[in-house]
Amino acid sequence: MLAGLFDRPYKKAITARLNGSSPHRQVPDGGRTEQIFIVAMFALMGRIAKLDGRVTQGEVSYASTTMTLMGLGAHQRREAINYFEQGKLPNTDVIQCVFLLMKKIRPRSALASLFLKIQIRNSFVKGDMRLKEKVLLRDIADILGYDKREFLNFCGELQGRIDTKGFRVRNFPNNAYQVLQLEPGAADGEIRRAYLRLMSRYHPDKLVRDDLSEDSLKQAQEKSMAIRTAYETVCGFRKIKV
Numbered sequence: 001m002l003a004g005l006f007d008r009p010y011k012k013a014i015t016a017r018l019n020g021s022s023p024h025r026q027v028p029d030g031g032r033t034e035q036i037f038i039v040a041m042f043a044l045m046g047r048i049a050k051l052d053g054r055v056t057q058g059e060v061s062y063a064s065t066t067m068t069l070m071g072l073g074a075h076q077r078r079e080a081i082n083y084f085e086q087g088k089l090p091n092t093d094v095i096q097c098v099f100l101l102m103k104k105i106r107p108r109s110a111l112a113s114l115f116l117k118i119q120i121r122n123s124f125v126k127g128d129m130r131l132k133e134k135v136l137l138r139d140i141a142d143i144l145g146y147d148k149r150e151f152l153n154f155c156g157e158l159q160g161r162i163d164t165k166g167f168r169v170r171n172f173p174n175n176a177y178q179v180l181q182l183e184p185g186a187a188d189g190e191i192r193r194a195y196l197r198l199m200s201r202y203h204p205d206k207l208v209r210d211d212l213s214e215d216s217l218k219q220a221q222e223k224s225m226a227i228r229t230a231y232e233t234v235c236g237f238r239k240i241k242v
Contacts, residue, residue: 046087107145
C-alpha cells in the first residue's frame with residue numbers, strides 16, 4: 001500500500017512526459033517502480049532490435065530519444081544503455097522483466113498502453129514489423145492486458161500514423177526532418193525554431209483551452225510526441241545539445 005502511494009507521483013509524471021501532455025515535467029524519484037520500468041523498457045528494446053541479428057543506428061537513436069523523453073539523467077542513461085545491451089543477449093529473460101513491471105503498474109493502465117506503443121514503434125524503425133517481433137510483442141501485449149485484436153489495432157493505428165504523417169521509419173533521420181517541416185540541410189538554429197513553433201501549435205496544454213473533443217486532444221498528444229521525438233532525433237544525429 002505504502003509503495004503504491006510512494007510511486008504514484010512518478011507514474012503520473014512519466015505518463016505525462018511519454019504521452020506528450022507535459023514533455024518537460026520533472027520526474028520524481030520512483031524508487032523500485034522506476035528501476036523496474038527502466039529495466040523492462042530498454043531490455044525489451046534491445047531484444048526487439050537484435051531479433052533479426054543486427055542493430056541499426058536508427059534503433060539506437062530511438063532508444064536514446066526514449067531516454068530523453070523519460071527525463072533520464074546521466075547515470076540512469078548509462079544504466080538504460082546497459083539494459084539495452086543485456087536485452088540483446090539471448091539468455092536475458094525480457095518476458096520476466098515485463099512480468100515484474102506488471103506488479104508495479106496496472107494492466108491496461110495509461111502507462112501500460114504507452115509502454116506497449118513505444119515498443120511497437122521500436123519494431124517499425126527498420127521498416128515493417130517482422131514475424132519474430134510480432135510474436136514477441138503479442139506475448140508482451142498479453143502480459144499488459146491486451147488481447148490479440150487490441151494488439152493488432154495498436155499496430156495498425158501506429159503504422160497508419162507513421163505512413164500518413166510523414167514519419168516513415170525506413171529513413172529515420174530524414175523523416176524526422178519531415179515531421180519538423182524542414183529540409184535536411186536546415187541550419188541548427190532553424191531546428192530549434194521549428195520545434196518551438198510546432199509545439200506551440202500542437203501542445204495539448206494549449207489546445208485544451210480550445211474546447212476540443214477528447215479524440216482531438218488525444219491526436220494532439222500523439223502529434224506533440226512525434227514532434228518531440230523528431231526533434232530529439234535530429235539533435236542526436238547533429239550532436240546538438242537539447
